[in-house]
Amino acid sequence: MNDSHDSWKKLVRAAKPALDRDAANPPPAPPVGRLKRAVEAIVLTLTWRKWALAAALLAAIIATAVYFLHRDDEPERPLIEPEPPLSEELP
Amino acid sequence: MTRNPPQDAIGTHPGGTWGKACMSELAPIAPELLAAVARGEDPAWEEFVALLQPQIHAIIRRQVRDTRDHEDLSQEVLTKIFVKLDQFAGREDFRHWVSRITLNTCYDWLRKRKVRPLSTYADLGEEQARIIEETTTRDEPAENLDHELVLETLHSLIDTLKPREQIVIRLLDLEDLSVREVCQRTGWGASKVKVTAMRARRKLAALLEQHDPDRPR
Numbered sequence: 191m192n193d194s195h196d197s198w199k200k201l202v203r204a205a206k207p208a209l210d211r212d213a214a215n216p217p218p219a220p221p222v223g224r225l226k227r228a229v230e231a232i233v234l235t236l237t238w239r240k241w242a243l244a245a246a247l248l249a250a251i252i253a254t255a256v257y258f259l260h261r262d263d264e265p266e267r268p269l270i271e272p273e274p275p276l277s278e279e280l281p
Numbered sequence: 282m283t284r285n286p287p288q289d290a291i292g293t294h295p296g297g298t299w300g301k302a303c304m305s306e307l308a309p310i311a312p313e314l315l316a317a318v319a320r321g322e323d324p325a326w327e328e329f330v331a332l333l334q335p336q337i338h339a340i341i342r343r344q345v346r347d348t349r350d351h352e353d354l355s356q357e358v359l360t361k362i363f364v365k366l367d368q369f370a371g372r373e374d375f376r377h378w379v380s381r382i383t384l385n386t387c388y389d390w391l392r393k394r395k396v397r398p399l400s401t402y403a404d405l406g407e408e409q410a411r412i413i414e415e416t417t418t419r420d421e422p423a424e425n426l427d428h429e430l431v432l433e434t435l436h437s438l439i440d441t442l443k444p445r446e447q448i449v450i451r452l453l454d455l456e457d458l459s460v461r462e463v464c465q466r467t468g469w470g471a472s473k474v475k476v477t478a479m480r481a482r483r484k485l486a487a488l489l490e491q492h493d494p495d496r497p498r
Contacts, residue, residue, distance in 0.1 A: 205431040220352045
């Protein structure tokens, strides 16, 4: 196992010049303007989504409240309807 | 919206180096700039992106090899930073905080990807197998060695590890960071980093052992 650990270390050591070269000459990063615009668009989408969710929740709460208020306003019906008077015309 | 961190907490680099050369001379982020960004001032936001982009890009480039994803990841990191800016307590270097968000975004990306293209030594290309043999059987690297190919081979081997192991081994072995620096940049505990590194090196050693020419078959 130690030999294999040494093998790993040797590989890392052999790759050092390439790592140093890569660090010294990094490839060009994406343009700042494009990145800024993209992030702004994402943040705007997230903001809209957040507000849309809040609005939907608020609407649901209002609808529920209105429903219960209206239901309470309806005149209460007796649980047992009075029986209709018996007809006197019996056979 | 945001708490103003103390002046001395931002923009200092107590750890000194940021790993390799391109991280060592990054401009500090002024608390006034952070406050202006939090207020949504456009010129401040542009300056902020320009200051952070080299750091974010350098970290992503070292952790994620597929260059097609670099721009998307940069956008994701900057979005997270902007959204979480009011959570920055100012107790640490702002650039360490940025580093932590970037590395954790890379970690999530690696976890989602779940592609481990190489699982055994036999999956290595002929050239890569040859370069390993050439490198590991000598005490010193050969003069005409293709260092780029060695680095490519190293990355192929590291790609076989779990995402957390990949990040730790790249930071420790390829960027030459100390355990303390890895903890600062990832937000993971020292024991977790050490155990992860130990497991990763054990796996890599087992993979390399498969190719040991002196190994009994």
